[in-house]
């Protein structure tokens with residue numbers, strides 16, 4: 001009760017201030033309820049961009065694995081956890097992704113330190129013994145529902161992709177998510193007959209020096225009053 005009262009008071013007294021960030025965008029920002037520090041807030045959200053250029057430094061697959069180990073704890077429906085990741089490390093795999101890209105996206109993939117393909121595993125039910133150990137017969141039930149599985153896999157992979165962007169940023173990396181690709185071509189070439197369906201490509205690397213990430217000044221976002229309703 002006391003904690004709630006304190007929070008409500010903080011909400012009423014909230015001091016919003018306009019800050020002009022490094023990208024020259026006015027942002028309204030509220031501090032009172034934030035439970036992470038300033039640096040974390042900036043790194044994960046307000047200063048993080050979708051860069052076109054990165055530092056000239058390789059990214060170890062171990063860092064990507066550490067990001068996955070963070071974000072795998074984010075919620076998905078029935079703990080379905082369908083996101084799968086392919087690191088396009090070899091020349092062969094990267095060429096597949098470059099060739100499947102729209103003309104505009106091709107150089108972005110070709111020049112990125114690391115290229116990740118995010119896929120939705122329609123056979124996520126094969127892991128039911130891990131993700132839903134208390135639900136008897138779930139794997140067998142889902143085995144007879146391939147269309148529903150594909151829908152669930154796609155929807156929840158996109159949920160997890162959001163977590164992944166933030167998780168990679170938490171590892172000190174910069175990320176540009178992209179969907180301008182022939183995803184069927186990528187799935188066929190990289191994943192063959194298995195149930196992994198490519199959904200997005202992430203270019204990943206350590207952040208370029210200030211002002212050198214290739215991005216234009218940052219575009220705005222719909223304000224709270226336009227994006228939310230208290231009903």
Ligand SMILES: Cc1cc2nc3c(=O)[nH]c(=O)nc-3n(C[C@H](O)[C@H](O)[C@H](O)COP(=O)(O)O)c2cc1C
Nearest residue numbers: 048049050051105176177178179180181215218219
């Ligand atoms: C689902 C999704 C698809 C995107 N597809 C592309 C793409 O095909 N090519 C591209 O250059 N950027 C793509 N982007 C990057 C967005 O344009 C970028 O994240 C957005 O403009 C915000 O930029 P900022 O993070 O620098 O503010 C995509 C981003 C998302 C989340």
